[in-house]
Amino acid sequence: MLKSKKVLFQLTGSIACYKACVVISRLVQAGCDVKTVCTENALKFIGKSTLEGLTHHSVYVDTFEDRLALEHVELTKWMDLAIVCPATANVMNKLAAGVADDFLTTLFLAWDTKKPYLIAPAMNRNMWAHPATKRSVKTLEDWGVKVLGTAKGYQACGDIGEGRLLEPADLYLEIRKHL
Ligand SMILES: Cc1cc2nc3c(=O)[nH]c(=O)nc-3n(C[C@H](O)[C@H](O)[C@H](O)COP(=O)(O)O)c2cc1C
Incomplete structure (x- = not known):
């Protein structure tokens, strides 16, 4: 069912980036063609080599990189589904404000809204x-984005509560459901 499906997997600057790698690996093993986009801050948590090794594609980060002009538009045509996973509070609030100041956020404004766009907050x-985040979730959902739930439990800062990224197995099922 997932064979040859094209997934645009976007990572942002969260401690949960390591969990996203498990999901990417599962998608590739299921036959998906996965391309990745990272914010600059995601690369502080995960290396390009890991993502290139898992997907066999180079990682998109910079809108102005040589030979990649207009790639943000091409990718929206290429993809069957996009997911931001993990999604930081910062990136969710930027998307909901229509800010387009890096590859990931620019691509969101070029998104063909007929295609599924998922956000997995962490x-x-x-x-x-925070009210800013709550408002952004509502705005994004009003625009047709599927904002996934979060899990409750231990957080990297030592707190216990809501906001944890869903487990990789659950994320994989959500992606499968929307493809
Ligand atoms: C160790 C560490 C872990 C972090 N984890 C998260 C996180 O899970 N979620 C989040 O919203 N921000 C987290 N942050 C803060 C973001 O990295 C910060 O807001 C950053 O500006 C996000 O950039 P981006 O959204 O462009 O990737 C973390 C920061 C540090 C130093």
Whole structure:
């Protein structure tokens, strides 16, 4: 069912980037063609080599990289589904404000809204409960984005609460459901 499906997998600057790698690996093993986009801050948590090794594609980061002009538009045509996983509070609030100041956010504005766009939030419980984040979730859902739930439990900062990234097996099932 997933064979040859094209997934645009986008990572942002969260401690949960390591979990996203498990999901990417599973998608590739299921026959998906997966391309990755990272914010500059995602690369502080995960290396390009890991993502290139898992997907056999280079990683998109910079809108102005040589030979990649207009690639943000091409990718929206290429993809069957996009997911931001993990999604920081920062990136969710930027997307909901229509900011387009890096590859990931520019691509979102070029998104063909007929195609599924998923967001898997990962953040500290206070960031998740913040009114700015709550408002952004509502705005994004109103625009047709599927904002996935979060899990409750231990957070990297030591807190216990809502805002944890869903487990890789659950993320994989959500992607499968929307493809
Ligand atoms: C160790 C560490 C872990 C972090 N984890 C998260 C996280 O899980 N979720 C989040 O929203 N921000 C997290 N941050 C803060 C973001 O990295 C920061 O807001 C950054 O500007 C996000 O950039 P980006 O959204 O462009 O990737 C973390 C920061 C550090 C130093």
